[in-house]
Amino acid sequence: xxxxxxxxxxxxxxxxxxxxxxxxxxxxxxxxxxxxxxxxxxxxxxxxxxxxxxxxxxxxxxxxxxxxxxxxxxxxxxxxxxxxxxxxxxxxxxxxxxxxxxxxxxxxxxxxxxxxxxxxxxxxxxxxxxxxxxxxxxxxxxxxxxxxxxxxxxxxxxxxxxxxxx
Amino acid sequence: xxxxxxxxxxxxxxxxxxxxxxxxxxxxxxxxxxxxxxxxxxxxxxxxxxxxxxxxxxxxxxxxxxxxxxxxxxxxxxxxxxxxxxxxxxxxxxxxxxxxxxxxxxxxxxxxxxxxxxxxxxxxxxxxxxxxxxxxxxxxxxxxxxxxxxxxxxxxxxxxxxxxxxxxxxxxxxxxxxxxxxxxxxxxxxxxxxxxxxxxxxxxxxxxxxxxxxxxxxxxxxxxxxxxxxxxxxxxxxxxxxxxxxxxxxxxxxxxxxxxxxxxxxxxxxxxxxxxxxxxxxxxxxxxxxxxxxxxxxxxxxxxxxxxxxxxxxxxxxxxxxxxxxxxxxxxxxxxxxxxxxxxxxxxxxxxxxxxxxxxxxxxxxxxxxxxxxxxxxxxxxxxxxxxxxxxxxxxxxxxxxxxxxxxxxxxxxxxxxxxxxxxxxxxxx
Numbered sequence: 001x002x003x004x005x006x007x008x009x010x011x012x013x014x015x016x017x018x019x020x021x022x023x024x025x026x027x028x029x030x031x032x033x034x035x036x037x038x039x040x041x042x043x044x045x046x047x048x049x050x051x052x053x054x055x056x057x058x059x060x061x062x063x064x065x066x067x068x069x070x071x072x073x074x075x076x077x078x079x080x081x082x083x084x085x086x087x088x089x090x091x092x093x094x095x096x097x098x099x100x101x102x103x104x105x106x107x108x109x110x111x112x113x114x115x116x117x118x119x120x121x122x123x124x125x126x127x128x129x130x131x132x133x134x135x136x137x138x139x140x141x142x143x144x145x146x147x148x149x150x151x152x153x154x155x156x157x158x159x160x161x162x163x164x165x166x
Numbered sequence: 167x168x169x170x171x172x173x174x175x176x177x178x179x180x181x182x183x184x185x186x187x188x189x190x191x192x193x194x195x196x197x198x199x200x201x202x203x204x205x206x207x208x209x210x211x212x213x214x215x216x217x218x219x220x221x222x223x224x225x226x227x228x229x230x231x232x233x234x235x236x237x238x239x240x241x242x243x244x245x246x247x248x249x250x251x252x253x254x255x256x257x258x259x260x261x262x263x264x265x266x267x268x269x270x271x272x273x274x275x276x277x278x279x280x281x282x283x284x285x286x287x288x289x290x291x292x293x294x295x296x297x298x299x300x301x302x303x304x305x306x307x308x309x310x311x312x313x314x315x316x317x318x319x320x321x322x323x324x325x326x327x328x329x330x331x332x333x334x335x336x337x338x339x340x341x342x343x344x345x346x347x348x349x350x351x352x353x354x355x356x357x358x359x360x361x362x363x364x365x366x367x368x369x370x371x372x373x374x375x376x377x378x379x380x381x382x383x384x385x386x387x388x389x390x391x392x393x394x395x396x397x398x399x400x401x402x403x404x405x406x407x408x409x410x411x412x413x414x415x416x417x418x419x420x421x422x423x424x425x426x427x428x429x430x431x432x433x434x435x436x437x438x439x440x441x442x443x444x445x446x447x448x449x450x451x452x453x454x455x456x457x458x459x460x461x462x463x464x465x466x467x468x469x470x471x472x473x474x475x476x477x478x479x480x481x482x483x484x485x486x487x488x489x490x491x492x493x494x495x496x497x498x499x500x501x502x503x504x505x506x507x508x509x510x511x512x513x514x515x516x517x518x519x520x521x522x523x524x525x526x527x528x529x530x531x532x533x534x535x536x537x538x539x540x541x542x543x544x545x546x547x548x549x550x551x552x553x554x555x556x557x558x559x560x561x562x563x564x565x566x567x568x569x570x571x572x573x574x575x576x577x578x579x580x581x582x583x584x585x586x587x588x589x590x591x592x593x594x595x596x
Contacts, residue, residue, distance in 0.1 A: 072446065073453060075499050104443065105557045105575050106510045109454045110503040127503025131452040132443055160212040161221070 042135030054150035078125040089121025096141040213436035222448035225294030229493035243395030254323035263287040275533025281320030294397040297500040301531040302475035308393035310484040325359035326385035349380040386490035406594040431591025450520035457514040459556030463532035468553040472511040512554030522596040
């Protein structure tokens with residue numbers, strides 16, 4: 001992951017571009033990929049499941065953006081679904097939201113919050129925004145009078161937009 | 167066994183490259199054109215294409231400004247913008263620091279109005295895309311931003327009461343056509359403001375609540391007209407846009423548009439330079455606030471930036487939720503969901519857009535860095551912040567790796583030659 005070990009990938013102007021062997025032709029893009037990965041991509045082992053049990057298994061939480069794809073830098077909403085481990089909807093939960101980019105050392109650009117309970121253990125999470133591509137964490141803390149507090153962290157990778165036809 | 171894994175790895179890589187070739191062929195894109203430098207990998211290709219100006223959507227509507235699309239408001243705003251009578255010494259207009267001949271900025275390290283400011287004048291083209299205005303985002307709309315400097319003691323140095331008299335004297339018919347009748351100002355003092363000098367504040371307190379409200383409304387409406395004008399200011403396509411257009415069309419001669427050095431700089435910008443992390447999208451800004459350890463202009467008075475601005479914008483009488491806003495409260499989502507307790511905002515400033523950047527030294531929020539060469543060097547050196555914590559990191563060659571490095575921002579490691587290429591690329595953005 002360290003840049004200092006990846007070295008420079010040579011870029012050759014046409015006239016001095018050497019003839020690559022077949023293997024080397026593949027190796028150069030491969031190196032470039034490795035170099036890019038060091039900067040731009042999240043760890044390979046990242047669990048991207050958007051439905052997960054909370055840390056102490058008190059709840060199972062599923063989150064889903066209300067519209068996809070998620071545009072960079074646009075406020076948008078998610079639906080949060082909270083259930084018991086047995087699958088029964090959890091009502092009247094207090095849900096706190098936090099998050100950020102672990103690879104960049106900053107938090108969420110906004111302070112999203114659950115603004116409404118939608119019924120059947122579903123909640124509206126408003127004010128979400130991702131200001132850049134890459135790996136974002138969405139951390140929820142769920143609290144109910146019945147089962148108490150528990151926490152869960154989701155990973156979401158935001159990709160570059162699909163180009164608009166000019 | 168190891169050999170077999172290696173074989174699989176090479177085979178997978180070959181498939182990946184073959185896929186890139188066929189994807190390129192299918193869409194008519196020349197990802198690996200052997201005759202030029204444009205051997206862009208799919209990730210790089212997506213990244214560079216995201217910078218094109220033609221990918222910029224229309225600026226979002228500002229629900230707090232009902233006249234922003236009015237031709238009459240745009241025209242009134244254009245005149246107010248250039249009117250130096252709107253200052254305490256009749257010598258400072260918006261255009262003094264936002265000079266149309268200089269990308270609407272002033273080439274100075276800090277603004278020079280009736281006095282000397284503490285921060286760099288920001289270029290205002292494309293400001294309709296910013297949810298937060300100023301380096302610290304202490305304003306939540308272009309019109310609310312516009313009324314800030316008018317009453318700032320070192321910028322225009324004036325007061326809203328005096329401005330209301332100016333509107334009545336010089337812009338009466340234009341104002342009335344847009345905003346309705348002007349209240350009678352005849353019995354009111356010449357100078358008064360809740361934000362002005364002690365004398366102006368006393369005069370303001372002596373006015374009745376209705377008069378104060380009337381005058382503040384005229385003041386807000388001036389801001390709305392100025393914002394309507396400012397929102398018409400748009401970027402023209404740059405050399406980079408022409409190059410990317412040629413690349414996207416598979417044109418075989420994009421190298422006549424950018425030099426090999428500039429192309430390599432672009433590759434570094436979207437790759438190991440990590441610039442695109444914050445300088446993203448067609449305006450090359452994420453419109454957010456980051457502490458990157460830029461040294462304060464005055465080390466005795468470090469600037470808290472965004473952290474100090476959040477309470478200001480929440481309390482601002484001219485914000486989206488205030489009485490002079492035309493928005494419904496539920497339309498003020500940026501303000502409703504503002505991050506109020508983010509420790510990363512200490513010493514954080516807005517990511518500036520980079521279009522035209524090479525034409526407007528000096529750099530950073532208080533003109534602390536004179537050249538782009540030194541700006542790039544700053545990001546490589548990544549010094550610790552004077553206030554708060556820098557998001558950047560630097561190499562610690564003396565420390566042994568702990569295995570947890572991936573959890574923090576990777577240092578930006580660029581050779582001297584690469585730094586020069588990056589600077590050369592920044593010259594393609596106009």
